[in-house]
Amino acid sequence: MNDNPKGYANPQLLITPDALSERLGAGSDVPVLLDLRPAEAFAAGHISGAVHLDLFGVSLIDTDPAPLSAFLWMIGHLFALRGVDPKRTVVVYDERSGMRAARAFWFLEFFGHPEARQLDGGFGAWEREGREVSRDAASPKGSGWVVGSSDTRLATWKDLRDRLGASDVAVLDTRSDGEYFGTTVRAKRGGAVPGAVHIEWTRNLGEDGAFKPAAELKAMYESAGVTPDKDVISYCQGGYRAAHSYLVLRLLGYPRVRNYIGSWKEWGDRDDLPIETPSEP
DSSP: OOSOTTOOSOGGGEEOHHHHHHHHTSSSSOOEEEEOSOHHHHHHOBOTTOEEOOOTTOOOSOOSHHHHHHHHHHHHHHHHHTTOOTTSOEEEEOSSSOHHHHHHHHHHHHTTOSOEEEETTHHHHHHHTTOOOBOOOOOOOOOOOOOOOOGGGEEOHHHHHHHTTOTTEEEEEOSOHHHHHTSSOOSSSOSBOTTOEEOOGGGGBOTTSSBOOHHHHHHHHHHTTOOTTSEEEEEOSSSSHHHHHHHHHHHTTOSOEEEESSHHHHHHHOTTSOOBOOOOO
8 A cells, every 4th residue: 555645755744534534543643633624614514523722813913932842832721721742643634635734734843843744625525435533522631741942943024135146045925826926915015025935725636625736746846946855934914825835845854844934914014124016927
């Protein structure tokens, strides 16, 4: 049996519904399962044993040291309250291979968790395959995990500003066409980070809501100049969609990928940071 049919360099960052089902039924080595969907979706049905954690809307728009530190402490505390610790695998999921789960995955890698995985295809794939769905809410037991950090996975406004124009940097804009071209304005200013490559995050997914095979993803990114030899900094509006593309590049084996979690809301609101307004084709 091929354990890596999509050809990823780091297939261990994902888990299939089949593999998750086996782990949940094993009796031991059961992962911590985090459902990142809205509360109403979780209440309507979820994977048995999952704990609800909706981080959507909990965003940061100031990546200066003090607010960044406070924000990251808060997110780490929420993970610990839900039983996350380094001794157990953590599987995150949302409706598909989506940005909510990908952002949680990014946080876990940033905090130094050794075995974080996203459910490929998400709850949608689980449900379509007729697997068990529960409405019972599991009561999490806090772990007391004191999280670490990895600056190689995070970019601040200053990091991005200081690297603009460098030959070994690729700035990746994962937003919609309207946001990138400045016709949809979601901050004080519209537009894009100068020199950014635009690949909307939804292009990472197939029609089934799962990640595309490695060959397709590799061709898409490399043809746009986002190559493995670059220091890649991804951004969107608030670090969600950027985390999704971060995960994709990690799957492809890119060694240097960072998520700018302040993203356009911070960058576009600051008059001291440069922007450009790309021309629509």
